[in-house]
Amino acid sequence: MKRLMLPEGHQKPMNVKQITQEERQKAFNLPKKSEVIEKQKLQVRYHVEDFYVEDRPKRFLKAFAAILKHSNYRLALEHYVRVSAKCSRCTTNCQVYLATGDLEDIPCKRSELLLAVYRRHFTIGGMLRGRLTNDPGLTDEQLQAMADSFWNCTACRRCSLECPIGIDHGLVTHLGRYILSEIGIAPRALVVSTREQLIGATANTSAIPVPALLDTLEFLSEDMEEEKGINIPFPIDQEGAEYLFIPAVSDYLM
Ligand code: SF4
Numbered sequence: 439m440k441r442l443m444l445p446e447g448h449q450k451p452m453n454v455k456q457i458t459q460e461e462r463q464k465a466f467n468l469p470k471k472s473e474v475i476e477k478q479k480l481q482v483r484y485h486v487e488d489f490y491v492e493d494r495p496k497r498f499l500k501a502f503a504a505i506l507k508h509s510n511y512r513l514a515l516e517h518y519v520r521v522s523a524k525c526s527r528c529t530t531n532c533q534v535y536l537a538t539g540d541l542e543d544i545p546c547k548r549s550e551l552l553l554a555v556y557r558r559h560f561t562i563g564g565m566l567r568g569r570l571t572n573d574p575g576l577t578d579e580q581l582q583a584m585a586d587s588f589w590n591c592t593a594c595r596r597c598s599l600e601c602p603i604g605i606d607h608g609l610v611t612h613l614g615r616y617i618l619s620e621i622g623i624a625p626r627a628l629v630v631s632t633r634e635q636l637i638g639a640t641a642n643t644s645a646i647p648v649p650a651l652l653d654t655l656e657f658l659s660e661d662m663e664e665e666k667g668i669n670i671p672f673p674i675d676q677e678g679a680e681y682l683f684i685p686a687v688s689d690y691l692m
C-alpha cells in the first residue's frame with residue numbers, strides 16, 4: 439500500500455488510527471464465492487441483486503445522460519472538471535483516507551473516476567478528443583473501479599471544507615452511486631432495507647413488526663419509571679401529542 443505525503447504545512451487534523459494491512463484485508467475482502475463473482479461480473483465485497491449484467495458501460499452512460507437531463511448536477515460537474523488543482527489538501531480531512539492510507543481513498547482520486555467519464559462523454563472537447571484518438575470510451579474496468587470505490591466514501595463532506603475551490607466530493611459520490619444503482623450496482627443489503635422502509639409492510643429498514651415495537655416502548659417506559667420514578671408514556675399515532683419520540687431503529691434490536 440502506497441502512502442501519500444500531506445501537503446506542506448498540513449498536520450493531520452484528526453487523531454485517526456491507521457488500520458493495518460491485515461485489518462483492511464479483513465474488512466474489505468469478504469470471502470465471496472467465485473460463482474457469485476462470475477454471475478455478478480463484478481469483483482466487489484458486497485452482493486448485488488440479480489440484475490441484467492450485459493452492456494453495463496452503455497447502460498451507465500444512458501442513465502448518466504438521463505440524470506443530467508432531469509437534474510442540475512451538470513452545473514456542478516462543469517465546474518469540477520475544469521478546476522481541480524490536484525493539491526491533495528482534501529486528504530487532510532478525510533477520515534477514510536487517514537484511516538486506510540490507501541491512495542484509492544483519496545477524495546479527489548475517487549471523484550475523478552466519475553469526472554473522467556463526464557469529461558469524455560458529456561463535454562464537447564471530450565467527445566471530439568475521443569473521436570480523434572479513437573478512444574472507445576467508458577469500459578467495464580472503469581465501472582469496476584467506481585463500484586469498488588463509491589461505497590467506501592461516507593459522503594460526509596468533510597473534505598470539501600478543505601478544498602480551496604470547493605469541490606463537493608460528497609455530491610460526486612452520491613451521483614456516482616445514483617448512476618451505479620440505476621444499472622443494478624448497489625449493495626444488496628442497502629437495497630433490501632431501503633425497499634422495506636419505503637414500500638415494505640413494516641415501513642422500517644430492519645423490518646421490525648409493530649407488536650415488537652410497541653413491546654419495546656412499553657419496556658422502555660417501565661424501565662424509566664423504575665430508574666427515575668417518573669412515568670413517560672410514548673404516544674403512538676396520537677393526534678395533538680405533546681411530543682414525538684423517534685429512536686434509532688437499532689434501539690429496537692437491543
Ligand atoms: S465525503 Fe468521502 S471523501 Fe470526503 S471526507 Fe467524507 S468520506 Fe472522505
Ligand code: SF4
Pocket residue numbers: 521522523524525526527528529545546600601602603604605
Ligand atoms: S479536490 Fe480540492 S483539495 Fe482535493 S486535490 Fe482537488 S483541488 Fe485540492
